[in-house]
Amino acid sequence: MTNVIEVHELTKRFGSVTALDGVSFDVAPGEVFGLVGPDGAGKTTLFRILTSLLLPDGGQATVLGCNVVKDHWAIRARVGYMPGSFSLYPDLSVAENLEFFAAVFGTTVKEGYELIAPVYRQLEPFRDRRADALSGGMKQKLALSCALVHRPELLFLDEPTTGVDAVSRREFWDHLAVLKSSGLPILVSTPYMDEALRCDRIALIHDGRLLGVDTPAAIGKRFTRPLVRIAGSDRYGMLCALREHEHTASVNLFGDSLHYTDSRPDLSGDEIARDVTSFLDGRGFSDARVEPIEPGIEDSFMSLMASEAA
Amino acid sequence: MNSAALWAFIVKELRHIRRDRQTLTILLFMPLVQVVLFGFALRSDVRNVRIAFVEPAPDAATVALRNRFAATNRFRVVARVRRMDDVEPLFRRGEADVAIVTEPDFASHLSAGDTAHVAVIIDASDPNTGSVIRNYAQAVLAAYEGDLTENRGATRIITDVRMRFNPTLESVNLFVPGLIALVLTLVSALMTAISLSREKERGTLEVLLVSPLRPWQIIVGKVLPYLGLAFANVLTALLAAWLVFHVPFRGSVPLLLGESVLYALASLALGVLIAALSSSQRGAMMAAMLATMLPSALLSGMIFPIASMPRWLSPFTNVVPARWFIVIARGIMLKGIGLPYLWRETLVLIAMALVLITVAVRSFKPRLA
Numbered sequence: 120m121t122n123v124i125e126v127h128e129l130t131k132r133f134g135s136v137t138a139l140d141g142v143s144f145d146v147a148p149g150e151v152f153g154l155v156g157p158d159g160a161g162k163t164t165l166f167r168i169l170t171s172l173l174l175p176d177g178g179q180a181t182v183l184g185c186n187v188v189k190d191h192w193a194i195r196a197r198v199g200y201m202p203g204s205f206s207l208y209p210d211l212s213v214a215e216n217l218e219f220f221a222a223v224f225g226t227t228v229k230e231g232y233e234l235i236a237p238v239y240r241q242l243e244p245f246r247d248r249r250a251d252a253l254s255g256g257m258k259q260k261l262a263l264s265c266a267l268v269h270r271p272e273l274l275f276l277d278e279p280t281t282g283v284d285a286v287s288r289r290e291f292w293d294h295l296a297v298l299k300s301s302g303l304p305i306l307v308s309t310p311y312m313d314e315a316l317r318c319d320r321i322a323l324i325h326d327g328r329l330l331g332v333d334t335p336a337a338i339g340k341r342f343t344r345p346l347v348r349i350a351g352s353d354r355y356g357m358l359c360a361l362r363e364h365e366h367t368a369s370v371n372l373f374g375d376s377l378h379y380t381d382s383r384p385d386l387s388g389d390e391i392a393r394d395v396t397s398f399l400d401g402r403g404f405s406d407a408r409v410e411p412i413e414p415g416i417e418d419s420f421m422s423l424m425a426s427e428a429a
Numbered sequence: 430m431n432s433a434a435l436w437a438f439i440v441k442e443l444r445h446i447r448r449d450r451q452t453l454t455i456l457l458f459m460p461l462v463q464v465v466l467f468g469f470a471l472r473s474d475v476r477n478v479r480i481a482f483v484e485p486a487p488d489a490a491t492v493a494l495r496n497r498f499a500a501t502n503r504f505r506v507v508a509r510v511r512r513m514d515d516v517e518p519l520f521r522r523g524e525a526d527v528a529i530v531t532e533p534d535f536a537s538h539l540s541a542g543d544t545a546h547v548a549v550i551i552d553a554s555d556p557n558t559g560s561v562i563r564n565y566a567q568a569v570l571a572a573y574e575g576d577l578t579e580n581r582g583a584t585r586i587i588t589d590v591r592m593r594f595n596p597t598l599e600s601v602n603l604f605v606p607g608l609i610a611l612v613l614t615l616v617s618a619l620m621t622a623i624s625l626s627r628e629k630e631r632g633t634l635e636v637l638l639v640s641p642l643r644p645w646q647i648i649v650g651k652v653l654p655y656l657g658l659a660f661a662n663v664l665t666a667l668l669a670a671w672l673v674f675h676v677p678f679r680g681s682v683p684l685l686l687g688e689s690v691l692y693a694l695a696s697l698a699l700g701v702l703i704a705a706l707s708s709s710q711r712g713a714m715m716a717a718m719l720a721t722m723l724p725s726a727l728l729s730g731m732i733f734p735i736a737s738m739p740r741w742l743s744p745f746t747n748v749v750p751a752r753w754f755i756v757i758a759r760g761i762m763l764k765g766i767g768l769p770y771l772w773r774e775t776l777v778l779i780a781m782a783l784v785l786i787t788v789a790v791r792s793f794k795p796r797l798a
Binding site for chain 1: 433434436437438440441444445448449631632633635636637638639640641642795796797
């Protein structure tokens with residue numbers, strides 16, 4: 120079977136801003152494909168072109184074999200789309216929203232129930248509650264149910280977990296795993312690296328350009344330099360100090376620690392760790408704990424972004 | 430794609446309308462309140478004109494004249510003074526609207542067959558009211574003069590004026606058709622524009638677009654419920670006008686309702702067009718106010734007669750749908766005439782509705798931006 124999404128050299132400009140700059144990638148059948156990148160990277164624009172809401176300025180794209188420019192009505196009947204912002208009717212109840220979207224696609228909740236059941240079952244006790252009275256996580260589940268109720272052949276999820284608590288986020292991805300196991304291909308965007316790990320393949324996107332397309336593991340392996348993790352009480356002080364260190368290649372704040380790479384190519388991870396420890400000790404950061412670690416996607420992303428900028 | 434989707438859209442729209450209690454209450458009661466307010470407050474017929482008499486030398490004739498005024502139900506005598514200087518403060522304090530000044534020896538001039546002079550001084554700070562008062566005063570004076578000449582058997586011209594269709598010159602009769610136009614504009618254009626731009630603002634339009642729904646289905650689904658609401662409003666306004674002010678309804682009710690639907694369609698299309706062009710609910714609301722409400726109230730002949738507008742302005746009134754609808758509604762309600770007399774205006778409305786609907790459907794893009 121051919122790819123469900125094929126994107127070739129896609130370009131989109133808004134005035135003087137280039138939102139997408141020659142983007143190319145494919146999504147295979149049954150694949151969960153993640154678009155990973157910060158806000159303003161061009162993820163939403165890409166979604167809108169693929170769902171036929173925007174016309175590209177250059178390049179081609181097909182969705183389920185249909186051209187996004189010419190065959191937009193064919194695409195619209197066959198895909199499910201969950202936009203980045205909550206876009207259901209707040210004054211309608213849970214059941215009314217779902218019934219409406221089922222009817223719009225010429226089907227009924229009953230017909231689509233099997234597919235939405237794992238998600239919707241948790242919402243059913245609140246079926247008569249107004250959508251605006253739901254919690255953030257519940258809203259996402261309702262939006263997903265509405266996007267699924269017509270049994271689409273491909274699912275578009277634009278930052279589905281933004282603004283949702285950590286537990287709901289994990290649950291949401293568990294639901295996506297179930298959907299994937301039924302063979303439904305999913306294109307999903309996220310700014311969170313931990314979610315990227317749950318995709319089959321990811322594309323790192325920054326400033327309208329793809330920095331790399333691969334499996335999460337392979338993207339992580341693209342990072343070849345030894346990496347050390349630095350923990351301590353005054354992370355910001357250490358960050359400033361290390362920026363003045365003559366051998367620093369990169370130093371970034373990663374949650375509760377710092378990730379550091381060295382500019383000397385021949386040093387091992389342990390050697391770098393010792394060097395950094397003594398440097399920080401000399402600067403008065405005596406509680407700094409430095410250890411070599413395996414790089415993750417985010418490290419790759421940061422280094423790809425840095426090399427892109429250079 | 431089937432009719433079930435369209436039906437679901439209409440049901441959804443009705444639910445929106447029903448759940449927005451505040452707006453619904455306003456929409457349902459507005460025609461009632463407007464008819465009552467306009468009926469009582471915004472009238473050009475003048476009642477309770479406060480009249481003062483300046484009689485330097487009261488005699489039988491001046492008393493007869495004064496009684497003549499007092500006997501009509503339009504005038505209320507508020508003062509009798511001797512000197513002109515005494516009437517000036519009354520005008521300044523706003524205690525008199527008109528003063529009748531008779532010269533000394535009024536009676537003897539009259540009986541001698543001489544010319545007797547009467548001055549009528551009117552507070553014309555509101556020119557419309559002023560000229561209405563002048564007409565009233567002249568009518569009373571003419572009647573008085575008529576009595577005098579009749580008594581003496583002299584020849585005279587009898588002017589017999591008949592005010593057709595609205596013999597008592599009730600201005601509420603004139604306002605109700607205009608009011609129906611205004612209510613229809615408000616519900617159709619304004620509410621459609623607000624409700625459609627709300628979908629844009631909330632992002633629900635984005636989801637609707639990525640569905641098999643065609644633009645015309647979205648538009649029809651949006652518009653039909655408001656058409657129903659507009660229809661209900663016309664009936665309420667008519668009923669209120671009939672019950673409270675006994676406004677006559679001489680023509681065919683089905684014809685007026687049919688013409689109302691035609692006018693509502695043109696307004697709805699205008700609302701869709703405005704929503705398509707504006708990016709926010711607030712913007713759509715302001716645009717709808719400016720583009721539909723104001724012209725419908727000011728340039729339609731509802732309040733200000735088109736005939737008395739400056740020459741350069743009157744062509745602009747031709748593009749205001751309300752102008753044609755008001756001619757039709759007044760014709761049907763007050764004159765009891767039908768299509769044989771109103772086909773031209775009806776054709777204009779049909780043409781306007783068709784053009785606006787075409788432009789509105791075209792302006793509604795099946796994509797974002």
